[in-house]
Amino acid sequence: MRWVDVKEGLKGFLEEFKREKTGIAGVILLIILVLVALTAPYTTIPDLPEKWRNSQYWEDNPKNVPPTWYNMFTSNKLVPQEVYLLDDLKITHPSDTVTIVEADYTLPKKYVLGPQGIIIKGLNVTLNEPFQAPTMDVYLLRPDGKRVPILTNKQLSSGTTISIGRDSKISANVYIWLVNVTEGKKITMFEVPLETILINDMVAPMFAKVEPGMNVSEIIENPQTLPGNYRLVLQINNPAPKDNQVTYDNIKVTFLGRSYGNMGTDYLGRDLWAGIIWGSRVSLTIGILVSVLSTIIGLVYGVTSAYLGGNADEVMMRINEIFASIPSLPILILIGATAGHITLWFIVLLLVIFGWMGIARISRSMALQIKEQTYIEAAKALGAGNGRIIFKHILPQLLPYAFAVIALSVPGAVIAEASLSFLGIGDPTAVTWGQILNAAQAQSATTKGYWWWVLPPGLGIAVVGLTFVLIGTALDKILNPRLRRL
DSSP, X not given: OOHHHHHHHHHHHHHHHHTOHHXXXXXXXXXXXXXXXXXXXXXXXXXXXXXXXXXXXXXXXXXXXXXXXXXXXOSSBOOOOEEEOGGGSEEEEEETTEEEEEEEEEEOTTBSSOOSEEEEEOOEEEOSOGGGOOEEEXXXXXXXXXXXXXXEEEEOOTTOOXXXXXXXXHHHHHHHHHHHHHHSOOOOGGGSOHHHHHHSOSSGGGGBOOOTTOOHHHHHHSOOBOOEEEEEEEEEEOSOTTTSEEEXXXXXXXXXXXXXXXXXXXXXXXXXXXXXXXXXXXXXXHHHHHHHHHHXXXXXXXXXXXXXXXXXXXXXXXXXXXXXXXXXXXXXXXXHHHHOSOOHHHHHHHHHHTTSHHHHHHHXXXXXXXXXXXXXXXXXXXXXOHHXXXXXXXXXXXXXXXXXXXXXXXXXXXXXXXHHHHTTOSOTTSOOHHHHHHHXXXXXXXXXXXHHHHHHHHHHHHHHHHHHHHHHHHHHHHHHHHHHTO
């Protein structure tokens, strides 16, 4: 096969491909997917697979909240995330032993609820006199003039994190405050109903209307948002400032939103947008790699079987039928369950082992026609060996079919990997769409209405499948007529 012929054939193919609108659409989608996959470390979070299962990394994110753009389609607006660093806070020193840190937070009228919680972290404490350790009082000043005591005499140390909304002791303090304001009486920590503060959202009442005579249970279950300007106050008391030092360079106050990012968060607060972008890398890699390897193995196996003929052909086809009769998904599940930790490369190997049989049978039937051609007989007469005839004279004739098969086989490989990950058998060190769906299923995301956790990875799988189906269909339309002329 001369280079001139290859060049002319390629030129003719490109001219025909340009006329296939579905193929052009598929190529555009493929380019977008490849760019998204390649730029994932730069557009989202570097080294995301290492951080994906580290729950502490995501503690500054709200849990199970929809994306921020959801507010455009609903009348019940949900507050976004707000983060305050050192430059955003007001820090004063009324005395040598007292420091006041203030964070002003505005809750507009359009939002139905306040933040999901408040995280305070980054206080660096150096203790040289442990018996006079610094302590902190935390309270919230509301627009109606009321003061919500959140924490009192909290002993500080480096690494101290205050999680308002996730700490049962803080929730109990909020409940005590609610009873004090509405009923005018003081109760102790032992009188707080645990089932109430552990099950219900105790942050929303802090940003809701609370007046004497109101019912505490009604405030907790159906809070009426109180818009306005709030102020979170941290009062650090350091009785021994010369011995114990508190620095604020790394302080961070986060008002957890009830909406977050481009795709919301899951039950650990993980950014689903980052997970979906990184998942595209796995889907494309596995899909293309499995498709290419399966096609190459199937083509070589089928052509070799057809060319050798006789008993060799019979034995090879029986082996093919044995592999084809094995139910691949149950076997993959069994192997995955017994092998324990499965890497992505092992998944690729398994999918290739069970993915070449159909291609081999079709390529064999096509090779049976090609090997009867005159130029094959001429090559034999000139003394060409079996390998030369198979790889130089027969396989090149099947390349058009191979390209179409590669494109059309990618969706199956992507769905197979997603199915294994969805069943919990995938690579736990990787971030895949199947694993995101697996976590959603385990947390009953569908029944709880967490659509942002289910739809995006499912649509991602569908888009990858559609991309290669469009390309494969266009290739099939262009190349099949040429194959029929053989």
